[in-house]
Amino acid sequence: MQVIADRAEAPNAIRSDPGALFVSLELSRSTWLITSLSPGGGEKMSKHNVPAGDICALLARFSDLQRKAFARTGKSFPIIVIQEAGLDGFWIHRVLQKEGIESHVVDPASVATSRRCRRAKTDRIDGEALVRTLLAYKRGEPRVCAMVKAPTPEEEDRRRLCRERKVLTNERVLHVNRIKGLLFSQGVSGYEPLRRDRRQRLDELRTGDGRPLPPHLKTQISRELDRLELLIEQIKAVETERDALLEPAVKTEGAPAPQAMLLAIKGIGPEFAAVLWSEGLFRHFDNRRQVAAYAGLAPTPWQSGSIDREQGASKAGNPRLRTALIQIAWLWLRHQPQSALARWFQERVRRNGGRLKKMTIVALARKLLVALWKYVSAGVVIEGAVMKAVWR
Structure with missing residues (x-):
């Protein structure tokens, strides 16, 4: 039997006068959904859409929300914004901070959700959940969510070298395995595409039944070697930039970096x-x-x-x-x-x-x-x- 707990006479989960404009952003490739809770507007949250990437429309909507809140209460309120960390990175967060708006980026995995097997999920529901999470966070509730500490543009750009090298290395492995697979289907094993004499050894290869490599297969492998050699040069260039980034730290006098x-x-x-x-x-x-x-x-x-x-x-x-x-x-x-x-x-x-x-x-x-x-x-x-x- 389902038991329904007694409710209080006045709901207290959301403050009727929050003292600020609490806004959540649900970001997608086409539109941004703005969910807001304004002072003097009761407990109902308003929702508006703006085109994705249109910062001017976003700031205009914020100004409109502040104007309406001032018309209702006669007071000016600050705006507090929350958004989930995702593909958009931190550029929106930095723009809002530059405009003097308090902005927070939350780890989406830390936001509490329903544990039902088939739970409802829409942008409107997620936007309201983010606003409630932001309210609880600003009230000081412990461990209500995990806010992401946004790196500076310099810190974010500095770590791209290691990440690019990892991507290039994985792509190099793919080309090496593809070349070995093509040769193995002809009974050839022991060929190492990363050796410096790879071109010379390719001309000397014979199939398992003693024939020279078929011309189209040899041409395909040659094109694979072209891409492989380009990757090798790019990896060397990235490693050179990485060493140049580390060298000033090594030569620092006094306390070591x-x-x-x-x-x-x-x-x-x-x-x-x-x-x-x-x-x-x-x-x-x-x-x-x-x-x-x-x-x-x-x-x-x-x-x-x-x-x-x-x-x-x-x-x-x-x-x-x-x-x-x-x-x-x-x-x-x-x-x-x-x-x-x-x-x-x-x-x-x-x-x-x-x-x-x-x-x-x-x-x-x-x-x-x-x-x-x-x-x-x-x-x-x-x-x-x-x-x-x-x-x-």
Whole structure:
């Protein structure tokens, strides 16, 4: 039997006089939906559409909302805007802040939703939910949502080098595998497209039954090699820009820059140092829990009554930083075998009978991230870590 709780005489979920204009933006490629709750307008939320990307129409709508609120109450109210982090990035957030409007970007996964199997979802419903979330956030309710800290344009542009290199590297792998697959269908194996003599070796190849490569197949592979060589040159150019970005930090006199401190650790090269710094360690964190949560390496417990188990890493943070840390953790065991973290890993694996190495490496990655954060932020040297003599 369904039980309906008694309702209060006056609804108090939404304040009748919020003291500001609370606005949410539902962004799409064609239109932007503006949902607003105005002082003196009761509990009803108004909704308006403007063309996507039309900042002038958006600001004009905000001015119209302020004018109507002033006509109802005789007072001027500030505007507080919320939007979800997504494909539009942070340029709208920066425009609003430049206009003197308080703007917030929320992690959409942190906004509470219905747990029904088939829940209703429309832009109008999502817009109202964002306004209610913003109201609760401004009231000071704890953990009502997770607001995103927008990076500066310089910080956002700086991390593009590592991301571009990753995209180019993945594309290079695709071309290499395609060339090997084409040759394997003719009984040819052992050809390495990344070798410098790839063109010469292609002319010398014979099929499994002793024939020269068919002319159209050879032409196709040649075009694949053209694209592959272009990718190789682009990767070199990106790496040159990356090293040029790290070089001023290495040559800084006095207190070493964080990038130079990371490069001084044995086992961390220019690429990993750039990823660690540009993707995470440039930010300010209050404690180690925030550091682990940002990388998605925080534990996820499941406790209810007699049930108490661990679900593993949350994977709710920066995926690029998390992937790099897992790779660094494996390299740490090779290059820093006498460090306290490596000894902890070996002891943990020994107690498990040599099993669960993949699970333990995730725990090592979390510990290593916290140790690196303490190292670059407070200068706390990692126990037992070996430093490089000179980095060139």
